[in-house]
Amino acid sequence: MILNHLKVLIIFMMSSLALCQNVSYFEDNVMEIDGKLIKFLGGSMWLADYDLYQLAFNDGIIVFDELAPKIVKKEDLRIESENRRGVFYYEGEKVGVRYLDGFYFRTNAILTTVIESYGEGAVLKTSDGSYWKVPEYDQYDTGWWLPPYDALIQNELYLINLKKGKKVWVSRTD
Numbered sequence: 001m002i003l004n005h006l007k008v009l010i011i012f013m014m015s016s017l018a019l020c021q022n023v024s025y026f027e028d029n030v031m032e033i034d035g036k037l038i039k040f041l042g043g044s045m046w047l048a049d050y051d052l053y054q055l056a057f058n059d060g061i062i063v064f065d066e067l068a069p070k071i072v073k074k075e076d077l078r079i080e081s082e083n084r085r086g087v088f089y090y091e092g093e094k095v096g097v098r099y100l101d102g103f104y105f106r107t108n109a110i111l112t113t114v115i116e117s118y119g120e121g122a123v124l125k126t127s128d129g130s131y132w133k134v135p136e137y138d139q140y141d142t143g144w145w146l147p148p149y150d151a152l153i154q155n156e157l158y159l160i161n162l163k164k165g166k167k168v169w170v171s172r173t174d
Helices: 004-019 073-084 138-143
Strands: 021-038 045-052 059-065 085-090 092-102 109-120 123-128 131-133 147-154 159-162 167-171 171-173
Touching: 004 131, 021 085, 109 159, 138 167
Parallel strands: none
Antiparallel strands: 021 045, 021 059, 021 109, 045 092, 059 085, 085 092, 109 123, 109 147, 123 131, 131 171, 147 159, 159 167
16 A cells, blocks of 8 residues: 555656656546546546545546557456556546546656746747747637646647646647
């Protein structure tokens, strides 16, 4: 038990200190939170490291510290699910979780931290020194986000603010 908590603590520290890390993530609508049990609309169930007191019905994200496998065999899925741990981001909360049951689909992304915002959210700077231009229609959201905050960058097209659970379009600038 203590070893599991130590692993989660290390993941938290790595995500906060890492400039950029290749990860995979799972995103779905949270259907129910009952103490430590989290149920997603897609059918997967997860067990949190401690009781949660948020209301359900918003998108939640679970981040894994590895890339998603390209091909998953049935026997690999069983082994993978027995040891699957991640970090659950929901309504500003960040907690370690363990997979219990159900189907989920992972997508690859880059975990980073937005450290600066320019022009009322028009350009975001991440911890690796890269700059990301935000289209005008998404600047209403990014203009209110106060760095620093953890974020996922997917395919250099989207940035997901993990604290707010909100996705915006981005394009890399030099």
